[in-house]
Each structure stands twice: as C-alpha cells, then as structure tokens.
Amino acid sequence: NSVKAFAPATVANVACGFDIFGFAIEEPGDVVELRRRDEPGIVITDIFGDEGRLPRNAEKNAVTVVMLRLLEHLGIQDFGCEVVLHKNMPLGSGMGSSAASSVAGVVAMNELLGNPLTRQELLPFAMEGERMASGSAHADNVGPSLLGGFVVIRSYTPLDIFTIPVPEDLYCTLVHPDIEINTKDARFILRNEVSLKNTIAQMGNVAGLVAGLMKADYELIGRSMVDVIIEPVRSILIPEFNAVKQAAISNGALGCSISGSGPSLFALSRGMESAIKAGNAMQQQFAAAGIESSVHVSAI
Numbered sequence: 001n002s003v004k005a006f007a008p009a010t011v012a013n014v015a016c017g018f019d020i021f022g023f024a025i026e027e028p029g030d031v032v033e034l035r036r037r038d039e040p041g042i043v044i045t046d047i048f049g050d051e052g053r054l055p056r057n058a059e060k061n062a063v064t065v066v067m068l069r070l071l072e073h074l075g076i077q078d079f080g081c082e083v084v085l086h087k088n089m090p091l092g093s094g095m096g097s098s099a100a101s102s103v104a105g106v107v108a109m110n111e112l113l114g115n116p117l118t119r120q121e122l123l124p125f126a127m128e129g130e131r132m133a134s135g136s137a138h139a140d141n142v143g144p145s146l147l148g149g150f151v152v153i154r155s156y157t158p159l160d161i162f163t164i165p166v167p168e169d170l171y172c173t174l175v176h177p178d179i180e181i182n183t184k185d186a187r188f189i190l191r192n193e194v195s196l197k198n199t200i201a202q203m204g205n206v207a208g209l210v211a212g213l214m215k216a217d218y219e220l221i222g223r224s225m226v227d228v229i230i231e232p233v234r235s236i237l238i239p240e241f242n243a244v245k246q247a248a249i250s251n252g253a254l255g256c257s258i259s260g261s262g263p264s265l266f267a268l269s270r271g272m273e274s275a276i277k278a279g280n281a282m283q284q285q286f287a288a289a290g291i292e293s294s295v296h297v298s299a300i
C-alpha cells in the first residue's frame, strides 16, 4: 500500500539535438513516495528540497498532474493517496528537474496500481507534466528519465522514441552554476526561423553524433557536439559561458554545451578521470567570475 520511485536528472538537447536528444545520468534524481489513504483525492503531504516554492495543489504540480491524468486514462475514480516528493536537484537548473518529478510521480502511481502500463506507455503522461511546467510537452528530459540511456525522439506526431547505445567509456560532467533559468523564458527567446545554411550544419552534426555514439568514435562525437541554432541565442543568458566551455575543451573534454535550457553546462569525455578534470576546470572558471557551481560526474 505504499511505493517509492526514483527518476534521474537528464541532459536534454545534447548540443545539436534540440528537443530530440537526451540522456539520463546516474544521480541526482527525485524520489516520490506514495501511500494509499481511504478518502479519495491525491494529496501532497510533504515536499523536501524545494524551499517551499513548488505548488502544493495536486493539479498544479508536475509530480501529481501526471498521476491525475493517468488515473483519468484508466477510468479510476475516487482513488486516494498521499504524496511525498524529495526534490534532489535545483529548480530551473537545466538538469530536467520537473521531468524527474513527473517521471518519478507517474512511475510510482503506476506501481501502486499494479503496473497496468509499460514504461513506454507512461511517456505521454510524463510529457503532460512538462507541458504544465514549461508550456511545451517536449520529451527529451522525460524520455531518458523514464527509459534510461541515450534517447532519440525521431518524431512527436506520432511519437516515435527509442534509445541508442553509447560507448562504454563515455562520461558526462554536469556543472550547475548558482543561477536560475526558467525553461519557458529560454524557449520564448528562440527564433522561429532557421536558415538553410544552419539547418544543413545542424543536420550534419545530428547525424555525426548518432553515428559517433553507435560506432564508439569519440573524435566524431566531439566534432558533432556543435549547435549553431540554439546555443548562440541561449548562451547569452549564461554568464561566462564561452570561457567555461573553453575550459572544458582545453582540459580534455570531447565537447561541451548547454544542458537542456540551462544554466547548467554539460561536457562529454572519454573516461571518468577526464570527466573529473573537465569538471574541476569548469568549476574554477565559474569561481574566477565569483559564481559558485556544483559538479556531477556520471557514466551515461
């Protein structure tokens, strides 16, 4: 009558793949606990780690809205449970914070109901959490948080999403500066038109990144981690972006870009030692500008 679910942080976009690439890291991640209660209704009893900032109303929180939609879909009425959310990552960080809550929430509810749906089938519900949190139902955070690994979203309508293998020695360094960026705002500033020249460059990099990951060609992965469309616009919101990116690359990272909608930066490296070295250099570069940051190194 009670369950607990964990959902990891994720890196969306992965440089060239705006809204179509994302991967999960090992930690941090959000944890949701559910307990049945006799009275109907989904009630948020506690949220830890949000400094009181997230809504306690079940219809307005990404962790519970997904549960309500799932119950509706299954035609279950008068269901009662208490929800406790442990937020283990900062809000507005570019680490897929709302996605981790939605995924942990929908996975926990599915389990409490005896797992009527597969993980793949839970995806549209988790995406509704993203729609509520950011105004757009993108799947590049919820997809990898739910399915694990490196995810490609080939199409949204109809939804066509799958995972691809990554080389064994590929590590991610995620550096979160103590700044907040709202995904809604970071999407609003993007232009709707893209030039043919930039489309060609971006398509080449998308193809190169997929091929590099699948062939374990680290050089190709690095060369393909280039975003000519989104990064030039969004990087303006991140102080020291160019210097921190340069610090990662000159300290051995294969490539470096914005994680999701920022302000976190991520780098990919071959081997854990290299990923740690890049993280130290990135953190020092932020520190030189008086910006505190936290570093997470993880296999993908």
Ligand code: HSE
Pocket: 012, 013, 018, 019, 020, 094, 096, 138, 140, 141, 183, 186, 187, 259, 260, 261
């Ligand atoms: N693809 C989304 C965006 C991810 O960049 O807006 C948000 O984390």
